[in-house]
Amino acid sequence: MPLINVRQRKRELRAKYRRIRQSMPPQLKSSLDSRLTEQILQLDEYKSCQTLFAFVSGEIECDTSAVIDDALKNGKRVAVPKCGEVSGEMDFYYINSRSGLSRGKFGILEPVPEKCERAEDYSSGLCLVPGLCFDYQGYRIGFGKGYYDRFLQSFGGTTAGICYYKCTQNTLPKGVYDRPVDILVTERFVNRNPVKE
Numbered sequence: 001m002p003l004i005n006v007r008q009r010k011r012e013l014r015a016k017y018r019r020i021r022q023s024m025p026p027q028l029k030s031s032l033d034s035r036l037t038e039q040i041l042q043l044d045e046y047k048s049c050q051t052l053f054a055f056v057s058g059e060i061e062c063d064t065s066a067v068i069d070d071a072l073k074n075g076k077r078v079a080v081p082k083c084g085e086v087s088g089e090m091d092f093y094y095i096n097s098r099s100g101l102s103r104g105k106f107g108i109l110e111p112v113p114e115k116c117e118r119a120e121d122y123s124s125g126l127c128l129v130p131g132l133c134f135d136y137q138g139y140r141i142g143f144g145k146g147y148y149d150r151f152l153q154s155f156g157g158t159t160a161g162i163c164y165y166k167c168t169q170n171t172l173p174k175g176v177y178d179r180p181v182d183i184l185v186t187e188r189f190v191n192r193n194p195v196k197e
Helices: 006-022 026-041 044-048 065-073 147-152
Strands: 051-053 077-083 090-095 126-129 133-135 158-162 183-185
Touching (some): 026 044, 026 183, 065 077, 090 147, 126 147
Parallel strands (some): 051 077, 051 126, 126 158
């Protein structure tokens, strides 16, 4: 049986799922995002968390805006990431509204550190994890920068990968540092206990 070049295979899958997302009609994306939001809001882990670590979605990512707004409205602490300029790491900052965000690295809306409190405690809470695709065991392929891979190494709370069903598959190639999420959420199903190797 031939050896799989994990890095090359990930590159191919990243390109495939990026194309799928970019070609999605806006009306369909909006509908899927609404169903995904409902799935997230119904999670017991979401309802009970005091802190939500949420990414601010980009153009082809699952829309997190309604979840962030709901969390703020219901008195949860909401922390969103800011990517480091050089280090390849990211820090989370607490926000009071989405209006205080500004365009940062990669054109993504980020918190302004001078106006926000930096999160220091990563031992609990619910973290929404982005990905271009996920498998049913909770493994993911992201955008290739490695920010979440590094962050998740030390996160002690519950992780929830959110993804469109069309961007999931049975299994993905894995590297030694890849970690599965605790919950996989799509607009069609919630998989709470992926197998962890």
